[in-house]
């Protein structure tokens with residue numbers, strides 16, 4: 001059964017990410033695939049990491065697209081075929097200034113609140129790697145199409161000595177099932193496209209050159225489903241999860257900041273960041 005609050009959610013628009021900084025549009029591009037379908041391209045070299053500014057720009061772009069009533073569907077992709085998104089910008093969590101760290105997490109929550117609760121039909125076109133926060137971005141979509149072979153997707157937070165927040169963990173459990181999620185989360189598994197398909201983390205796997213054309217075909221198809229019923233169904237499926245985070249947003253910020261600022265966590269994050277830079 002859905003809570004009264006979750007039902008109420010269905011009849012009002014959701015709060016968006018806080019406007020801490022003016023969103024920069026240079027990290028994202030928005031275009032139209034058709035009069036009713038928008039395409040949002042992550043374009044922040046080299047790895048489409050989610051910094052505070054990128055997270056705010058992402059939520060602002062989704063809100064802007066949604067504000068146009070003629071748009072019913074959204075395709076999310078990366079300008080790079082190598083990396084969809086390398087997840088959260090780890091330098092935001094290494095030796096952070098506490099107030100910025102808290103704003104950073106609010107902005108990350110905002111990406112989830114904006115896309116997971118979106119009225120739009122959404123497809124993620126995952127041509128390259130999508131670890132951790134990259135996997136989060138794709139999990140928020142309604143349908144995921146990924147390249148087979150090389151790129152990896154999954155929640156590898158434990159490998160960094162951190163943990164996925166409960167709302168990301170919940171979305172992962174909902175998608176791949178309890179046992180698959182436990183196995184993957186505890187080990188920090190990153191899946192190939194084929195492995196991800198086997199556990200239900202993605203919906204289709206194709207050779208690289210076929211991923212984007214197929215993603216376009218799917219989003220154009222989804223755009224033709226009557227928008228009102230689809231949006232209402234989505235709210236019924238996801239409203240309670242969104243509502244839970246809305247009710248406990250600051251408690252989640254406190255959990256994140258305390259965890260990240262701990263000395264042991266800081267050591268692990270710094271070592272991981274250094275290993276990335278030394279590659």
Ligand SMILES: CCCC/C=C/CC(=O)SCCNC(=O)CCNC(=O)[C@H](O)C(C)(C)COP(=O)(O)OP(=O)(O)OC[C@H]1O[C@@H](n2cnc3c(N)ncnc32)[C@H](O)[C@@H]1OP(=O)(O)O
Pocket residue numbers: 046047049082083085086087088089090091129131132133134156157160162163164165256259260276277279
């Ligand atoms: C309680 C806390 C809960 C917090 C939840 C956190 C979720 C997260 O998202 S944490 C971030 C997890 N992300 C990763 O572990 C991915 C790390 N990156 C990689 O494994 C690789 O970059 C890649 C497999 C995605 C791509 O490899 P490739 O060889 O093509 O590129 P690189 O040379 O490694 O990267 C290019 C460039 O980008 C920098 N970089 C990559 N990822 C991140 C990142 N997440 N944060 C900051 N910077 C990143 C990398 O250092 C390179 O920089 P330079 O060109 O300056 O060397």
